[in-house]
Amino acid sequence: MLALRADDRTSPAAQTGSIPPSDVLVRVRNIYKHFRVKGGLFLRSRWLRAVDGVSLSVRRGETLGIVGESGCGKSTLARLMLNLIEPTSGDIVFRNANLADLDEREMREMRRRMQIVFQNPYSSLDPRMRIADIVSEPLRAHGIVTTAPEAERTAGELLSMVGIGSEALHRFPHEFSGGQRQRIGIARAIALRPDLVVCDEPLSALDVSIRSQVINLLCELKRELSLTYLFISHDLSVVRYISDRICVMYLGKIVETGRTEEIFENPLHPYTRSLIDAAPLANPHMRNRPRTILEGELPSAIDPPSGCRFRTRCAAAADICAAQEPPAPKGSKHSAACHFSEEAK
Numbered sequence: 001m002l003a004l005r006a007d008d009r010t011s012p013a014a015q016t017g018s019i020p021p022s023d024v025l026v027r028v029r030n031i032y033k034h035f036r037v038k039g040g041l042f043l044r045s046r047w048l049r050a051v052d053g054v055s056l057s058v059r060r061g062e063t064l065g066i067v068g069e070s071g072c073g074k075s076t077l078a079r080l081m082l083n084l085i086e087p088t089s090g091d092i093v094f095r096n097a098n099l100a101d102l103d104e105r106e107m108r109e110m111r112r113r114m115q116i117v118f119q120n121p122y123s124s125l126d127p128r129m130r131i132a133d134i135v136s137e138p139l140r141a142h143g144i145v146t147t148a149p150e151a152e153r154t155a156g157e158l159l160s161m162v163g164i165g166s167e168a169l170h171r172f173p174h175e176f177s178g179g180q181r182q183r184i185g186i187a188r189a190i191a192l193r194p195d196l197v198v199c200d201e202p203l204s205a206l207d208v209s210i211r212s213q214v215i216n217l218l219c220e221l222k223r224e225l226s227l228t229y230l231f232i233s234h235d236l237s238v239v240r241y242i243s244d245r246i247c248v249m250y251l252g253k254i255v256e257t258g259r260t261e262e263i264f265e266n267p268l269h270p271y272t273r274s275l276i277d278a279a280p281l282a283n284p285h286m287r288n289r290p291r292t293i294l295e296g297e298l299p300s301a302i303d304p305p306s307g308c309r310f311r312t313r314c315a316a317a318a319d320i321c322a323a324q325e326p327p328a329p330k331g332s333k334h335s336a337a338c339h340f341s342e343e344a345k
Contacts, residue, residue: 258334
């Protein structure tokens with residue numbers, strides 16, 4: 001029978017300062033991903049810079065939130081970290097192993113340690129498979145269960161962990177609501193007891209009324225199974241609730257990083273301030289507060305602005321912003337890629 005109890009890993013999410021190497025589960029070092037696209041005059045080839053020089057670390061046991069507008073490179077970065085797509089350059093180190101150096105057998109073993117919860121629960125589950133087969137498929141693929149009764153029993157245990165009864169085992173995905181389907185997707189993701197679970201906007205396709213249920217389930221599973229999350233979302237209220245640290249992305253680059261409350265209480269980058277100001281507030285007395293209004297359109301990742309990529313939408317932009325790219329945020333320290341941030345002064 002598959003053991004589903006948490007192991008002895010401890011969470012250092014409450015730690016501050018520099019990250020000791022032994023506490024790092026994933027380290028991304030200067031990663032780039034450029035896609036070749038054709039178009040324009042004479043159908044010449046150009047490069048879309050989806051991820052353009054990103055470095056970050058994820059501690060064991062923490063939740064790192066990635067936020068930003070649609071098209072900023074969040075999902076591409078997640079797929080790079082899972083080695084689902086190959087980077088143009090740069091290194092991704094997972095459990096002290098550079099994924100680029102692993103052969104097929106080693107990478108297959110490493111995939112047991114990293115899983116993903118997809119954005120759309122309506123398309124991420126095979127409509128022709130029963131729920132028992134969907135949930136137990138990773139276990140059978142890795143040889144953890146070998147018989148049908150064992151697979152069904154383990155699938156029932158996993159469904160119970162996400163709040164779905166065993167009567168669902170022989171039903172099909174179309175018989176469930178969106179929230180129930182996402183719970184099934186979560187059960188599949190935790191089946192192999194991974195170290196890292198990437199949540200790629202797992203709430204965006206769900207009704208507001210059930211989002212809190214799913215987010216509380218994720219928090220509960222994190223505590224029970226000592227999971228590490230990479231949580232991608234454009235919903236700042238959700239990211240604030242679940243994340244220990246946050247990275248803010250804009251046009252393929254990280255523009256600010258820091259602990260969650262530092263980001264929300266003292267945003268250093270004007271883009272971060274505009275994102276926070278754009279979020280609706282429940283308190284009617286604060287709706288007339290001074291706000292930074294984000295104007296203009298997101299520039300093309302094929303031909304990004306020189307210097308600071310945010311300068312074309314920034315009210316405080318100066319000559320240096322066009323001439324010189326600001327230094328990237330520094331590791332786990334609260335910092336921003338802005339020439340005029342408090343940290344840069």
